[in-house]
Amino acid sequence: xxxxxxxxxxxxxxxxxxxxxxxxxxxxxxxxxxxxxxxxxxxxxxxxxxxxxxxxxxxxxxxxxxxxxxxxxxxxxxxxxxxxxxxxxxxxxxxxxxxxxxxxxxxxxxxxxxxxxxxxxxxxxxxxxxxxxxxxxxxxxxxxxxxxxxxxxxxxxxxxxxxxxxxxxxxxxxxxxxxxxxxxxxxxxxxxxxxxxxxxxxxxxxxxxxxxxxxxxxxxxxxxxxxxxxxxxxxxxxxxxxxxxxxxxxxxx
Amino acid sequence: xxxxxxxxxxxxxxxxxxxxxxxxxxxxxxxxxxxxxxxxxxxxxxxxxxxxxxxxxxxxxxxxxxxxxxxxxxxxxxxxxxxxxxxxxxxxxxxxxxxxxxxxxxxxxxxxxxxxxxxxxxxxxxxxxxxxxxxxxxxxxxxxxxxxxxxxxxxxxxxxxxxxxxxxxxxxxxxxxxxxxxxxxxxxxxxxxxxxxxxxxxxxxxxxxxxxxxxxxxxx
Amino acid sequence: xxxxxxxxxxxxxxxxxxxxxxxxxxxxxxxxxxxxxxxxxxxxxxxxxxxxxxxxxxxxxxxxxxxxxxxxxxxxxxxxxxxxxxxxxxxxxxxxxxxxxxxxxxxxxxxxxxxxxxxxxxxxxxxxxxxxxxxxxxxxxxxxxxxxxxxxxxxxxxxxxxxxxxxxxxxxxxxxxxxxxxxxxxxxxxxxxxxxxxxxxxxxxxxxxxxxxxxxx
Numbered sequence: 001x002x003x004x005x006x007x008x009x010x011x012x013x014x015x016x017x018x019x020x021x022x023x024x025x026x027x028x029x030x031x032x033x034x035x036x037x038x039x040x041x042x043x044x045x046x047x048x049x050x051x052x053x054x055x056x057x058x059x060x061x062x063x064x065x066x067x068x069x070x071x072x073x074x075x076x077x078x079x080x081x082x083x084x085x086x087x088x089x090x091x092x093x094x095x096x097x098x099x100x101x102x103x104x105x106x107x108x109x110x111x112x113x114x115x116x117x118x119x120x121x122x123x124x125x126x127x128x129x130x131x132x133x134x135x136x137x138x139x140x141x142x143x144x145x146x147x148x149x150x151x152x153x154x155x156x157x158x159x160x161x162x163x164x165x166x167x168x169x170x171x172x173x174x175x176x177x178x179x180x181x182x183x184x185x186x187x188x189x190x191x192x193x194x195x196x197x198x199x200x201x202x203x204x205x206x207x208x209x210x211x212x213x214x215x216x217x218x219x220x221x222x223x224x225x226x227x228x229x230x231x232x233x234x235x236x237x238x239x240x241x242x243x244x245x246x247x248x249x250x251x252x253x
Numbered sequence: 254x255x256x257x258x259x260x261x262x263x264x265x266x267x268x269x270x271x272x273x274x275x276x277x278x279x280x281x282x283x284x285x286x287x288x289x290x291x292x293x294x295x296x297x298x299x300x301x302x303x304x305x306x307x308x309x310x311x312x313x314x315x316x317x318x319x320x321x322x323x324x325x326x327x328x329x330x331x332x333x334x335x336x337x338x339x340x341x342x343x344x345x346x347x348x349x350x351x352x353x354x355x356x357x358x359x360x361x362x363x364x365x366x367x368x369x370x371x372x373x374x375x376x377x378x379x380x381x382x383x384x385x386x387x388x389x390x391x392x393x394x395x396x397x398x399x400x401x402x403x404x405x406x407x408x409x410x411x412x413x414x415x416x417x418x419x420x421x422x423x424x425x426x427x428x429x430x431x432x433x434x435x436x437x438x439x440x441x442x443x444x445x446x447x448x449x450x451x452x453x454x455x456x457x458x459x460x461x462x463x464x465x466x467x468x469x470x471x472x473x
Numbered sequence: 474x475x476x477x478x479x480x481x482x483x484x485x486x487x488x489x490x491x492x493x494x495x496x497x498x499x500x501x502x503x504x505x506x507x508x509x510x511x512x513x514x515x516x517x518x519x520x521x522x523x524x525x526x527x528x529x530x531x532x533x534x535x536x537x538x539x540x541x542x543x544x545x546x547x548x549x550x551x552x553x554x555x556x557x558x559x560x561x562x563x564x565x566x567x568x569x570x571x572x573x574x575x576x577x578x579x580x581x582x583x584x585x586x587x588x589x590x591x592x593x594x595x596x597x598x599x600x601x602x603x604x605x606x607x608x609x610x611x612x613x614x615x616x617x618x619x620x621x622x623x624x625x626x627x628x629x630x631x632x633x634x635x636x637x638x639x640x641x642x643x644x645x646x647x648x649x650x651x652x653x654x655x656x657x658x659x660x661x662x663x664x665x666x667x668x669x670x671x672x673x674x675x676x677x678x679x680x681x682x683x684x685x686x687x688x689x690x
Contacts, residue, residue: 061591081599088597099592103610112606113596158592165596319625319671320664321632324643328660331650335657409535416537420636427539441547448540455535 010073012037012168012200013058018067020053027053028064029224037168040201042211042232045221046247051204054221055171058202059091060084072168089117092162096174098154100146100161106133107142110161118165125164132160136190152183156190163194170194172203208251212236220244262437263446266429273429274450280343280425281412281458284350288411289404291351292358297388299359300366310359317356323417325349330421346418346425354411361403365396397471405462409455416451426450477653483662489645490666496631496641499563501624504570511575516582516604526575533572539633541565546637562634570627574620581616582608615685622678625671632667642666 011034020028027050035041043051056062057069060078069076072090077083101109110129114120120128133139136156138149146154155175162170172191176184188210195201195214205211211218212232220228220235222243228235239245263270298310317325330345340348369392377391397404419428426447434443511529514522533541545565550556585608593603635644646663650656 059595061594084594085597085599088595091595093591093595095588095592095595097588099586099588101589101592101607101611103614113598116602116606117597161596315672315675316664316668319675320667321629321643323632323635324646324660324664324667327643327646328657328664331656332660333657335655413535413537416539417633417636427537430540441544441551444540444543444547448536448544451537451540452532452535 011035012072013202014068014070015058016068018054018057018064018069020050020057020062020064027224028057031067031226033219033226035169035200035202037200038198039217040195040215041203042215042218043202043204043221044206044208044211044218044247045227048223049221050224051221052173055093055173055202055204058169059088059093059171061093085117089165090168091171092165092167092169093171093173094155094158094162094175096178098146098151098158098178100154100157102146104146105142106138106144106146106149106157109146109157110164113161114164128164129160132163133157135163136160137186150183151179152186155179155187159187159190159194169200169202172201172205174204174206176205176207206251208236208248220247222247258442258445259439260442260446262439263433263442266433266437269429269433270426270446270450272424273426273447274454276423276425276428277412277415277454278458280346280350280415280418280423281408283347284354284411284415285408287351288354289358291355292362293393295355295359296362296366299363301388314356314359317353318360322349322353322414323420325353326417326421342418342421342423345421346415346423349418350411350415353414354407357407357411358404361400361407362396364403365400366392368399369396394471398467401463401466401471405459405466408462409459412458413451413455426454477655479658482649482653482655482659485649486642486645486659486662486666489640490642490670492639492641493628493631493667493670496562496566496634496639497624497628500566500570500631501627503563503567504574504627505620507567507571508574508578511571512578512582515575515579517600530572530576533569534576538565538569538630539636541569542633542637558634558638561637562631562639566627566630566634569630570623573623573626577619577623578612578616581612581619584615585611618678618682618685621674621681625674625678628667628670628674 013033013035015031015033018028018031019026031054043054045051053062057064058071058076060076063078071087074083074087074090076087100106101112104112107126107129110132111122111125114125114128115122130139130142133142136159138153138156138160141149141153141157146157149157158175175191176187179187184207188207191201191203192210192214201215203211203215215232217229218232218235219226220239220243228239228241228244235244236248239248295310295314298306299314302310326345326349329349330340330342333340333345373391373395374387377387382391415425416427418425419431422428430443430447434440437443511526515526542561542565546556546558546561549561549564554560589607589611590603593607598606631639631641632643634641635647638644640648642663646659650659653659
């Protein structure tokens with residue numbers, strides 16, 4: 001099954017035989033995955049299947065015990081703080097609970113990391129922030145405080161903040177799960193435009209129709225393993241394993 | 254320059270130290286028992302009493318919380334006799350500790366009481382419980398459970414504060430240390446031993462109260 | 474028999490209260506500096522810092538301040554240094570304050586949600602940058618009310634310095650009460666003077682707390 005990738009090339013994220021345990025409980029039981037540049041991958045599965053844990057391993061928020069993980073050619077070395085900082089300039093993350101910095105304005109939220117990490121000048125960072133905020137539809141909110149914004153607006157700011165670091169890969173961890181239903185669409189539209197522009201995306205999501213529409217590949221995780229993998233039409237339309245069939249039918253209840 | 258410390262002379266006086274510990278714990282136990290009752294009563298007064306009672310309880314609480322314990326003790330022991338109220342050192346200590354813990358307990362318990370979800374009170378009232386029953390059976394036990402860590406901390410603080418009672422010759426632990434140091438001229442060692450005993454008492458008391466609270470006072 | 478007027482008593486108490494204020498300020502500022510250093514040591518995960526600082530806090534929070542004052546007074550004498558009341562009182566109160574403040578501040582840092590740390594990490598910020606730009610600004614805001622509130626504890630703590638001979642408000646009260654044979658009046662005044670010092674600070678701390686809570690809702 002060849003996913004229709006926007007750009008071909010060597011894998012931008014390469015995961016080999018990844019295993020992770022919390023104490024004696026193994027949550028990831030050997031994951032193998034290659035992500036091509038520009039690919040959009042949706043990760044679905046029941047809670048507890050390890051989806052978020054896998055995502056958090058990719059940018060080092062969780063450590064794994066066995067296996068290897070390479071991003072943009074750089075291996076993930078959890079012990080080296082410098083290597084981790086280097087990695088995180090290539091991988092951005094959007095969280096379910098937004099995690100905007102409440103004491104900074106929207107604009108400063110977006111500007112903070114580029115000025116500190118990429119040593120950009122305040123003027124350049126501000127200009128970039130304004131552009132990114134306009135891109136997510138919040139150009140006029142530069143001086144607003146996060147608590148003045150709706151959930152959907154805050155999440156879009158979080159996306160702009162992650163994009164300011166110009167990552168090669170964007171990780172989205174259930175980014176619409178904490179939003180009121182009427183605010184979900186505005187966030188998904190931004191994500192879709194990112195996908196159209198060729199951003200490599202790994203999304204853990206419950207929005208099945210969105211996943212079906214936007215992703216090149218869908219991964220169904222079950223009990224810490226990649227249970228089924230394939231293009232959305234095949235996975236959603238023709239589930240092969242009973243676990244996936246049961247998962248998909250439970251969504252329609 | 255060598256500092257020769259001799260703890261033997263101090264530890265030889267262990268019966269005297271033990272008596273001091275007994276007094277310290279005894280004072281604390283009484284202060285705790287009565288002080289908590291005072292705290293519950295004043296918390297109720299501040300939360301749901303008439304305006305004059307609220308003000309009176311409030312004045313009591315603020316007076317105690319904004320003055321040092323040693324001054325409260327001296328006022329009770331030295332000041333009251335000139336008004337005709339003569340007290341033994343022990344009685345003065347107990348009264349001071351009760352009033353002190355009572356004031357702090359009031360605020361702690363009041364916070365717990367005010368955090369009671371409205372629904373609890375409404376459910377109790379709908380079951381035709383009277384005001385006293387609602388307070389003692391529905392509001393108070395969960396409130397105490399909520400604030401138990403803070404209350405335990407305060408009791409430990411009062412126990413440690415009781416060291417000051419030795420200054421009016423109440424025979425608790427710090428008084429024992431004073432006497433031993435005067436007799437043996439080993440002042441530093443005496444205070445080190447007493448301080449370590451206090452530390453053990455503080456740790457032990459905290460553990461004991463954390464264990465006892467769920468069992469005897471407010472249910473798991 | 475010498476008659477002492479109420480004003481005689483009050484005037485002498487007020488003069489002594491100066492030293493209460495001085496001692497309190499020295500302890501609070503000194504304790505704040507030491508406490509801040511201990512906090513930084515703990516946060517930067519210096520080797521052994523956590524158990525050492527943790528033990529330090531447990532020691533000062535689990536023993537009477539009176540004992541700490543005695544130990545400072547007689548301990549300094551052991552080292553051959555002239556046992557000075559000023560040195561003992563400021564040393565003991567400074568260390569006492571530092572232990573409590575560092576614990577208060579540690580609690581404020583711990584109250585910052587983990588998501589803030591994770592967001593900052595995900596943006597490739599170093600530990601120092603995460604602390605300086607994201608966590609500490611937020612922790613500082615919520616630390617102000619309890620820190621201001623602790624000043625009241627420090628002022629009350631200075632009263633114990635009287636036991637090692639430091640002449641502040643409480644000791645003056647003892648001395649004046651012995652001379653005037655009016656302990657009720659004297660100690661009532663002493664209490665009221667402490668109240669006058671502490672209550673405004675308590676009120677201020679409470680209003681700060683209300684402001685912080687209102688902003689968070």
